[in-house]
Amino acid sequence: MRSRSESCPFAQCSHARGAFPPLWHGERIAQQARACGKLGRVGHEVLGRGTKVFEAAPVQGEWRRLEEPDDVLELMDESAAGVVACVTDAGATFLAPIFDELTAVVCLSGTPVSHIGIVSREYQVPCVMGATLDAEPADGDRVEVDCSGDDGIVRLAP
Amino acid sequence: MKTDEVNRWIEYHGKISRAMTAERTALESALIPVTAYILIACIECYRRYPEMMQEITAATSPEALGAAGRSPGSQIDAVHLWSIANFPLLGRQVLAPFGLVDLDRDVPALATVLDFWKRAAGAFRADGELQAWDAGLRVPRYGPDVVDALVAGSRTAGDEERRHLIRLNRLLTTFLFLLYFDTRAGYQDTGPYPLADGRVLLVRDFNRFGVSHFPWSRDICAELPYSNLTFALVLDGDVRVTTNDWGTSTTDPPDYFDHLSAAGVFTADDGALSPVAPDELDGITHTVKDAQRNLYRRIAGMSRREKLDAGAYVYFTFLRPFAETAGVDDRLDWTVPRDSLDVYEGLATLDKMPDVEADDSIPYYTPVPETGVAP
Numbered sequence: 004m005r006s007r008s009e010s011c012p013f014a015q016c017s018h019a020r021g022a023f024p025p026l027w028h029g030e031r032i033a034q035q036a037r038a039c040g041k042l043g044r045v046g047h048e049v050l051g052r053g054t055k056v057f058e059a060a061p062v063q064g065e066w067r068r069l070e071e072p073d074d075v076l077e078l079m080d081e082s083a084a085g086v087v088a089c090v091t092d093a094g095a096t097f098l099a100p101i102f103d104e105l106t107a108v109v110c111l112s113g114t115p116v117s118h119i120g121i122v123s124r125e126y127q128v129p130c131v132m133g134a135t136l137d138a139e140p141a142d143g144d145r146v147e148v149d150c151s152g153d154d155g156i157v158r159l160a161p
Numbered sequence: 162m163k164t165d166e167v168n169r170w171i172e173y174h175g176k177i178s179r180a181m182t183a184e185r186t187a188l189e190s191a192l193i194p195v196t197a198y199i200l201i202a203c204i205e206c207y208r209r210y211p212e213m214m215q216e217i218t219a220a221t222s223p224e225a226l227g228a229a230g231r232s233p234g235s236q237i238d239a240v241h242l243w244s245i246a247n248f249p250l251l252g253r254q255v256l257a258p259f260g261l262v263d264l265d266r267d268v269p270a271l272a273t274v275l276d277f278w279k280r281a282a283g284a285f286r287a288d289g290e291l292q293a294w295d296a297g298l299r300v301p302r303y304g305p306d307v308v309d310a311l312v313a314g315s316r317t318a319g320d321e322e323r324r325h326l327i328r329l330n331r332l333l334t335t336f337l338f339l340l341y342f343d344t345r346a347g348y349q350d351t352g353p354y355p356l357a358d359g360r361v362l363l364v365r366d367f368n369r370f371g372v373s374h375f376p377w378s379r380d381i382c383a384e385l386p387y388s389n390l391t392f393a394l395v396l397d398g399d400v401r402v403t404t405n406d407w408g409t410s411t412t413d414p415p416d417y418f419d420h421l422s423a424a425g426v427f428t429a430d431d432g433a434l435s436p437v438a439p440d441e442l443d444g445i446t447h448t449v450k451d452a453q454r455n456l457y458r459r460i461a462g463m464s465r466r467e468k469l470d471a472g473a474y475v476y477f478t479f480l481r482p483f484a485e486t487a488g489v490d491d492r493l494d495w496t497v498p499r500d501s502l503d504v505y506e507g508l509a510t511l512d513k514m515p516d517v518e519a520d521d522s523i524p525y526y527t528p529v530p531e532t533g534v535a536p
Contacts, residue, residue, distance in 0.1 A: 057415040072192050072461035079454060094190025095338035100457045102335055103328075116184050116409055118343060124415065125334045 053134030055155035064106030093117035107148035131155030162272035175525030198472030207252030211273040221487035227284030234429030236482035243406040246278035298403035302351040311393035315425035325442035349408020359398035395423040
């Protein structure tokens with residue numbers, strides 16, 4: 004986990020490439036987040052929140068921060084199934100070819116009527132807009148996106 | 162239109178656009194430089210639309226053009242109408258701080274734009290209002306003849322047909338955003354249309370997604386079986402529907418497909434509205450999905466300059482459906498960039514709209530100066 008202003012301590016050792024077991028990585032994230040007072044117990048820690056586009060039951064998937072079209076092309080060629088995509092911008096175009104496979108979207112800007120919100124509604128892909136992350140998972144971490152309450156909430160998966 | 166009337170319409174658009182923009186806020190995409198090409202295009206619109214509108218008006222009245230938009234398949238619609246008024250105003254707003262507004266031309270140019278918009282918008286709606294904002298978020302684009310035909314051609318969908326309908330709707334939604342560079346120019350909702358039996362009709366038009374004047378459509382869209390599809394979504398009477406002038410609908414409850422009473426898919430490719438057979442939907446979906454993947458690769462492979470110019474072209478040609486309907490599109494120059502070259506390089510590097518503290522005491526669009534002082 005990294006704060007928005009720090010570099011990720013696991014950036015060079017992604018468990019997604021098999022370097023560390025996911026559970027180990029998740030526990031380290033939880034420990035670090037608890038130490039900074041953000042978390043309660045392992046498995047339900049709130050990492051961030053924003054505005055949900057529509058009400059939806061919690062879903063779990065693999066966190067992926069997508070920043071460049073090449074990131075999307077990679078998923079288009081492999082699979083975006085089970086992915087919780089975190090994106091900065093609220094345009095509808097960036098995720099277009101993989102939207103139907105995504106488990107959820109976390110957008111760090113915009114509102115539910117931004118284009119990406121409109122598309123998520125049509126696809127019924129749970130989406131959190133204008134999300135603020137106190138701590139950001141590493142790519143490959145299991146997270147839960149919960150749009151069942153007043154806010155859209157991102158947690159470490161139980 | 163005199164200066165005071167120009168200022169009334171500037172204030173009118175400013176209030177509405179400020180409120181609409183505040184709801185949406187973000188424009189950017191990691192795929193394409195949205196902010197930069199919007200600003201470049203809007204400057205082109207401010208500098209070129211007035212003369213182009215005069216040429217269009219010389220061929221066909223704005224009232225006739227607005228009325229032509231009340232037929233399915235036309236791209237004279239609420240989104241294009243909002244845009245042809247607001248793009249020049251936004252372009253002027255960008256130029257003003259640099260002292261690049263030509264004061265001798267400013268009032269007559271804006272008068273031409275606003276007069277064209279006002280006459281066309283009134284005829285398009287035909288309900289005495291000019292925009293959805295004035296009318297409780299309703300866009301009554303279609304009259305009783307079209308509404309009756311859409312409802313008569315809709316039916317209760319079985320589970321499989323419903324799945325195909327939803328899947329095609331989703332694919333077209335993202336594909337049209339992509340084809341039109343993150344604008345609503347190709348896909349939009351109108352309504353609500355209350356029906357006599359208490360249900361409500363929401364109409365979703367996907368327009369011009371076949372081969373068009375967009376260079377990137379020529380091979381990408383060649384295999385698509387249709388260019389225009391209209392979805393008639395008849396919803397239960399307890400669903401509340403609103404639509405705005407950006408073609409966005411909201412429903413309460415949000416998942417309107419759970420409250421779908423009947424549905425139909427139609428095309429206006431041959432002019433008249435004709436039904437698309439339900440067993441075609443799945444095949445169309447697969448074709449659109451392939452086209453979407455190919456288009457994404459195409460756009461991702463463009464240079465930043467190519468993306469800028471393509472996006473600016475999409476925005477600048479919001480006036481083109483009016484010119485086409487008037488039969489003068491071939492006489493007009495749609496080249497972009499052309500009249501923004503003095504600011505192009507500076508704007509081309511922008512990645513996002515500058516963060517500006519909202520101040521409601523400052524007009525969203527600067528009024529025309531009564532004294533001749535630069536805005």
